[in-house]
Amino acid sequence: MSSRREFLKKGLLLAGAATVGNSLIEKAFANPSEISIENYPPLVKYPTKKPLILHADRPPILETPREYFDKVITPNDAFFVRWHLADIPTKVDTATWRLKITGNVNREVELSLDDLKTKFEPVSYYAVLQCSGNGRAFYQKQQTPTGTQWTYGSMGNALWTGVRLSDVLRYAGVKPDSIEVAFDGLDKAPYPKTPDVIRSLHIDKCLYENLILAYEMNGEPLPLLNGFPIRLVVPGWYATHWIKSVTTITVLNEKLKNFWMEKAYHIPDNACHCVEPGEKPKRKRVISFMDVKSIIAKPKNNTVLRRGEVVKISGVAFDGGAGIKTVLLSFDNGKTWKPANLEPELGRYSFRGWFYYFKANKTGNVKVLAKAINKDGIEQPYGSGWNPGGYMWNGLDSITIKIV
Amino acid sequence: MKKLAIFLVSIFVINASFAEVKEIKLPYFNWKMKDAPGKDVFERNCLMCHSPGYIFDQSEGKSGKHLWEHVVHSMINDFKAPISEHDAKIIIKYLKENYSNTKKRILN
Numbered sequence: 001m002s003s004r005r006e007f008l009k010k011g012l013l014l015a016g017a018a019t020v021g022n023s024l025i026e027k028a029f030a031n032p033s034e035i036s037i038e039n040y041p042p043l044v045k046y047p048t049k050k051p052l053i054l055h056a057d058r059p060p061i062l063e064t065p066r067e068y069f070d071k072v073i074t075p076n077d078a079f080f081v082r083w084h085l086a087d088i089p090t091k092v093d094t095a096t097w098r099l100k101i102t103g104n105v106n107r108e109v110e111l112s113l114d115d116l117k118t119k120f121e122p123v124s125y126y127a128v129l130q131c132s133g134n135g136r137a138f139y140q141k142q143q144t145p146t147g148t149q150w151t152y153g154s155m156g157n158a159l160w161t162g163v164r165l166s167d168v169l170r171y172a173g174v175k176p177d178s179i180e181v182a183f184d185g186l187d188k189a190p191y192p193k194t195p196d197v198i199r200s201l202h203i204d205k206c207l208y209e210n211l212i213l214a215y216e217m218n219g220e221p222l223p224l225l226n227g228f229p230i231r232l233v234v235p236g237w238y239a240t241h242w243i244k245s246v247t248t249i250t251v252l253n254e255k256l257k258n259f260w261m262e263k264a265y266h267i268p269d270n271a272c273h274c275v276e277p278g279e280k281p282k283r284k285r286v287i288s289f290m291d292v293k294s295i296i297a298k299p300k301n302n303t304v305l306r307r308g309e310v311v312k313i314s315g316v317a318f319d320g321g322a323g324i325k326t327v328l329l330s331f332d333n334g335k336t337w338k339p340a341n342l343e344p345e346l347g348r349y350s351f352r353g354w355f356y357y358f359k360a361n362k363t364g365n366v367k368v369l370a371k372a373i374n375k376d377g378i379e380q381p382y383g384s385g386w387n388p389g390g391y392m393w394n395g396l397d398s399i400t401i402k403i404v
Numbered sequence: 405m406k407k408l409a410i411f412l413v414s415i416f417v418i419n420a421s422f423a424e425v426k427e428i429k430l431p432y433f434n435w436k437m438k439d440a441p442g443k444d445v446f447e448r449n450c451l452m453c454h455s456p457g458y459i460f461d462q463s464e465g466k467s468g469k470h471l472w473e474h475v476v477h478s479m480i481n482d483f484k485a486p487i488s489e490h491d492a493k494i495i496i497k498y499l500k501e502n503y504s505n506t507k508k509r510i511l512n
Contacts, residue, residue: 054457
């Protein structure tokens with residue numbers, strides 16, 4: 001009896017300690033009492049999230065700190081958040097939530113989350129979700145484009161699990177003259193005349209490619225902030241196409257015309273998708289697949305090492321779906337390049353982890369440059385060509401290591 | 405009896421896994437915009453749809469001339485913000501005078 005009592009007492013003590021521990025951790029991080037231009041952008045804590053970089057709170061725009069990219073899989077609680085309209089879904093009850101497939105279909109269909117999970121074959125793959133404007137802040141060397149000044153972290157890589165979009169469309173029956181499919185989510189603008197975020201994709205992409213409606217992210221339901229209960233996954237393409245909290249899928253026999261399809265997220269329609277800083281492109285097109293890119297996650301910029309010390313340099317590389325062939329590092333401003341070690345491949349749409357053990361041989365500053373090359377042989381460029389939206393930044397990433 | 409209990413528990417578990425309610429409470433942040441003439445007009449017209457973070461990420465000068473004219477008119481034309489021309493002028497002046505080259509983002 002006494003041993004059991006002892007055991008219970010210990011258990012309670014442990015439980016108590018755990019509670020105190022958690023609240024101490026919670027208390028250790030406090031949101032700033034005030035945000036002004038002086039402390040902007042601050043690190044803040046949202047429910048279900050680790051401290052992230054706050055660009056805005058209405059709607060929430062939160063960036064993942066650079067150091068998380070030393071891992072190939074981005075944890076859900078560190079995954080970046082970006083909404084366009086301030087009335088975002090903060091409560092979803094899957095007992096009443098339905099996905100509607102409507103428009104140019106043989107029969108209009110309403111599916112519960114349960115229907116999606118039981119009526120269709122589940123599929124999973126790793127894919128990088130990256131905002132079109134990730135790295136926009138680095139264009140400031142040329143001219144700052146308007147929009148959220150993201151640096152590294154409006155991207156992440158997750159294992160997405162869901163159902164094939166093509167299966168769901170065929171379940172409703174797509175009529176032969178269909179040309180596009182439009183996606184609408186639960187988010188709304190506070191002012192009713194503001195154009196709702198509705199985006200469309202070509203019917204062939206929806207029927208014959210590998211898009212999914214994901215209900216899981218890294219084996220868990222999606223966080224509300226990332227699009228619970230389902231989100232469209234368009235592997236290899238920028239995040240603007242990955243509509244969150246999808247509720248209505250409309251098959252169309254004409255092109256969708258709205259602000260989001262005709263004006264927003266357009267890039268210059270030329271090979272470099274760039275123009276001279278400040279210039280307006282003559283022809284534009286909707287942004288689509290991601291360019292080859294790599295990010296150095298660790299060590300921190302301006303890390304100080306003693307001569308003879310060894311440091312692990314690590315990061316991730318990815319592209320729009322060819323897959324990563326090589327990641328090269330330079331310690332002499334690009335004169336010579338050394339191959340980094342690659343981690344196992346998790347699929348052609350995934351981050352590819354890389355690392356390199358660097359020995360600090362000489363005192364002084366060493367600038368480390370990282371360059372990814374994809375399986376089509378396309379190399380990451382030294383800089384990225386400017387465009388008015390500040391999209392698709394993929395210039396070489398660098399850090400400085402100080403050796404004393 | 406035991407079997408029935410297990411059966412009931414399993415039904416409960418299955419049902420519980422089928423319906424899920426997710427809810428979060430978004431945190432509140434206290435944004436401090438510069439006190440200057442026009443601040444009230446800015447707050448009245450702009451903050452209904454977005455937070456001041458949208459201002460802090462931009463700066464006239466580095467984004468070229470007439471950034472704030474461009475931004476405010478885009479809000480009116482693209483996002484259909486119900487801002488009068490009279491108010492738009494005051495907002496542009498307030499942003500120009502207080503949020504131009506105020507901040508150099510340090511990038512590493």
